[in-house]
Amino acid sequence: MGLPVHSSTDYVSWLIETMRSGKGGHVITLNAEMCVQAESNPELHKIIQNATLVIPDGAGVELYFQWIQRRHLKRYPGIEFAVDVLKQLLPTEPVVFYGGAPDLAQKAAEHWQQQCPDLKVAIAQHGYLSDSEQLDFQSQLQTLQPSIIFVGLGVPRQELWIAAHQHLCPNAMWIGVGGSFDIWAGTKQRAPHWMCNNNLEWLYRLYQEPWRWRRMLALPKFVFRSIGYDLGWRP
Numbered sequence: 056m057g058l059p060v061h062s063s064t065d066y067v068s069w070l071i072e073t074m075r076s077g078k079g080g081h082v083i084t085l086n087a088e089m090c091v092q093a094e095s096n097p098e099l100h101k102i103i104q105n106a107t108l109v110i111p112d113g114a115g116v117e118l119y120f121q122w123i124q125r126r127h128l129k130r131y132p133g134i135e136f137a138v139d140v141l142k143q144l145l146p147t148e149p150v151v152f153y154g155g156a157p158d159l160a161q162k163a164a165e166h167w168q169q170q171c172p173d174l175k176v177a178i179a180q181h182g183y184l185s186d187s188e189q190l191d192f193q194s195q196l197q198t199l200q201p202s203i204i205f206v207g208l209g210v211p212r213q214e215l216w217i218a219a220h221q222h223l224c225p226n227a228m229w230i231g232v233g234g235s236f237d238i239w240a241g242t243k244q245r246a247p248h249w250m251c252n253n254n255l256e257w258l259y260r261l262y263q264e265p266w267r268w269r270r271m272l273a274l275p276k277f278v279f280r281s282i283g284y285d286l287g288w289r290p
Contacts, residue, residue, distance in 0.1 A: 056280060056281055059104060060128070067136065067139045070082065071143050073107075079225050079228055079229070080106075081108075082228060083134075084111045087274055088210065088277075090281070091280065092211055092273070096211060100141075110131050110136055113138075114130060114256070115162045123281065132256070133235065134233075145201065146174075147175070148203065150204070151176075151201045152176065152178070153182065153205065153207065154209075155182055155236040157181045158179050162239075162242075163235070166239045178195060178196070182207070189245070193223055196224055197223045200226065203230065204230070206231050207236045217229045271281075
């Protein structure tokens, strides 16, 4: 659908090496819903095209490459990618957790500091900020210059926010993590392994949050639009 997807056997090592060489960037974890949103949102489409790293997150993207492109490209869920990044960070490489409801980012950060005692969390900030608080937060980012910035504002808000503020920390890796804070903080549960392994994680999320049914309509649309794009049909 006119969007890039990077193929690698080790996304995390590439990101860590790039970060440690002094280069920052924007990481996108791409799924079918985001592809459909990008088709009607030119700004989001451009952000994905210009991203430093685009990881195949959703089952729809993986199945598209397997069934349509006849290429083996294994999905790498964004939450798993973020976890693997966190485990590689050194005490001298501070991380920021930003987004979610009040206390959520703080609880997520506390969870990871228990898992990785040497992890340095520079800021754990919820996403419900007033205009003045938002300016203060941006000033903190610019002063601290963290290595990794996890942004959990949901798609496409987190991608748009990162693109607008990336200049504050040009040497940092900015990563949109969607609802990962909810899982880390313990307010929600991830799907059982057997569902994740069989591309049914979306079904478990629908069970947890029935209001998502409208968003799930993007899945069949993605199937038809991605096939149509390959056949030469453009909107």
